[in-house]
Amino acid sequence: MMRSMKAVTCRKGELEVADLPTPVLERGHLLLEVVRCGICGSDLHARHHADAMAEAAATAGYDHAMRLEDEVVLGHEFCGEVVDVGPRTSRKIRPGTLVVSMPLVRVQGAVHPIGLSPQAPGAYAEQVVVQQALTMPVPNGLSAESAALTEPMAVGLHAVRRGEVRRGQVAVVIGCGPIGLAVVSMLKASGVRTVIASDFSPGRRALAESCGADIVVDPATESPYDSMDSHGYHTSATSLFDLAVGSMEKLQRLPLPWWHVMRVAEAVGAMPSGPVVFECVGVPGVIDQIIASAPLVSRVVVVGVCMGEDQLRPSIAINKEIDLRFVLGYTPKEFHESLQLLAEGKVDGRPLLTGTVGLEGVENAFDALGDPERHAKILIDPSSGVTAP
């Protein structure tokens, strides 16, 4: 057992490779030797904007998220091999097993997000402490590279589930970063027939196609909603008023007394249906833009995390009966399903993988991720000496 380990620390926006003591395990913990850890957009954001993230988490009830002045080890998308087991902890999973874990751990009684809390160092490191209860062996000989995508793919799966997309309903994915691409992948794995993906970057649009998008759109030249009429949705050219009157006029032409007509109306009843739109950008103004441009009765799943205040026009959302469903993470069940879907080959995350670096290369990888034409998901292999992705 190592007494110290190499890790990348982050404090006040500075990344540094440091020697840290091997973590102490509590009851319920496992120690993993990290095999691969993905660099997440949240990590790039946390590096400079951790304080705003911590404020939002505190308002929602979690008071211990990392602050800029904390020393934190980032990294919450990882897989590793079990190398040690905490005191009085179930040994259901054998040492040496390749596992993934939901990035949450209980430390001195309180639950912390691994890689986003000073109390729970993440997997930009040779070793990481995880909660045995949230740890799952990697099945079917799935590669460590693919297994490390369990976490972002679970975010996509959760978003799709919360969107309650029917197979025949059109899904529109706005923004094709890794999370947008995970949403595209999970929509196709769920059997959704028409997935439209929109991104300004040609590279990202090509990745969206690799992930299964049926139509890709450059929002600089066309709207992802342009083809909606042909799918039976109602773009802003038609109002809910017209739909209500039109449907009742049709029914009234039936040779029936009015109360029979009302019975038929009750049977056909209900609201028109719109597409499901996934907001995977997370920049101020995007939600309002979607509200203003999406068809009537669109369901908007907000996956992109926009920090700070955002403006929108509720009166337009009301006129169009828009749903906004904000989503965070995934359930343990969805995390497990994501792993299974990867292991069974029903989703393939490999198109996202654009590079691998060692711990010394993390800073360069952060820079490289600024170019969407070249990179989507970069993995860290702590045993590697590669310094540029």
Next chain:
Amino acid sequence: MMRSMKAVTCRKGELEVADLPTPVLERGHLLLEVVRCGICGSDLHARHHADAMAEAAATAGYDHAMRLEDEVVLGHEFCGEVVDVGPRTSRKIRPGTLVVSMPLVRVQGAVHPIGLSPQAPGAYAEQVVVQQALTMPVPNGLSAESAALTEPMAVGLHAVRRGEVRRGQVAVVIGCGPIGLAVVSMLKASGVRTVIASDFSPGRRALAESCGADIVVDPATESPYDSMDSHGYHTSATSLFDLAVGSMEKLQRLPLPWWHVMRVAEAVGAMPSGPVVFECVGVPGVIDQIIASAPLVSRVVVVGVCMGEDQLRPSIAINKEIDLRFVLGYTPKEFHESLQLLAEGKVDGRPLLTGTVGLEGVENAFDALGDPERHAKILIDPSSGVTAP
């Protein structure tokens, strides 16, 4: 048949009783003699802020909403007797029948909202033109006073349906104006066991109790969410992280191998559930306040119409997995159900009725509605000479 009629016109914020020509009927129209017409909060709003409302409607696809400079006859919550039938129009409903109608009418091909469009004068008048296809006889000898509440009650029913409230789920109604009270009434008619209503006004809280609210709260002294823990919901003291870890730790204590545990997790799976919150205020900032203070996974139905821009913090909504469902009006089916529920005595709108005026009293009624202690819903009886509610 009258060749002219008295009506209250509204132009540039001025209300005036005027003689207007009897409307010309098109195919599909009925002419009603107005028996009662409710004064709606939207009317008070439209009087001074029609331009902002028209902008929002235009963005959603409806270009002909009233502007301040238009001369409009307000009034969209009405019942009346059929007195004439348009050319080549179904005579399914006999002259003399007391009816209600959805306030939408097709004029020269385009659908307009009755009482909120210069092309579709409303029922602050002796007569009003309606669409036969959207008109329903008042059954069971229901009084005209109660029948005139079909429309606001349908708004409440639609909001409750879109909220998908389960009977055992707690519903919280923020704001007890007429629409909040309609929501309270429809929640109770739907069998929802616990309805908490919140309003600063003691008079409105008393009305909420009359409409069936189980608990009323003065938000100046307590939060409507204070009792949520006792209902099994998770207020901001607990985060989604804790819930995920806690549930998996419990399962892991079962004497089962990990893959069995995951199967159990899939069975119990899914997300925790929160209450359903109805935003019936419609003032900037209220949505954000609800997002910040409601329990985790709350579903927020936005019924109050906030004009213009509003600010909210998406990151808090994301951390708590909030749903925002914006709603407008009702379907023809819901309008009919609302009428049936009133006629069968399953909802009783009479507690809301706080006054009746003639056309000459509309201006005074608008003023009186500024005092929530004295008034909730004032009806217009065009045959009455009463000038003060």
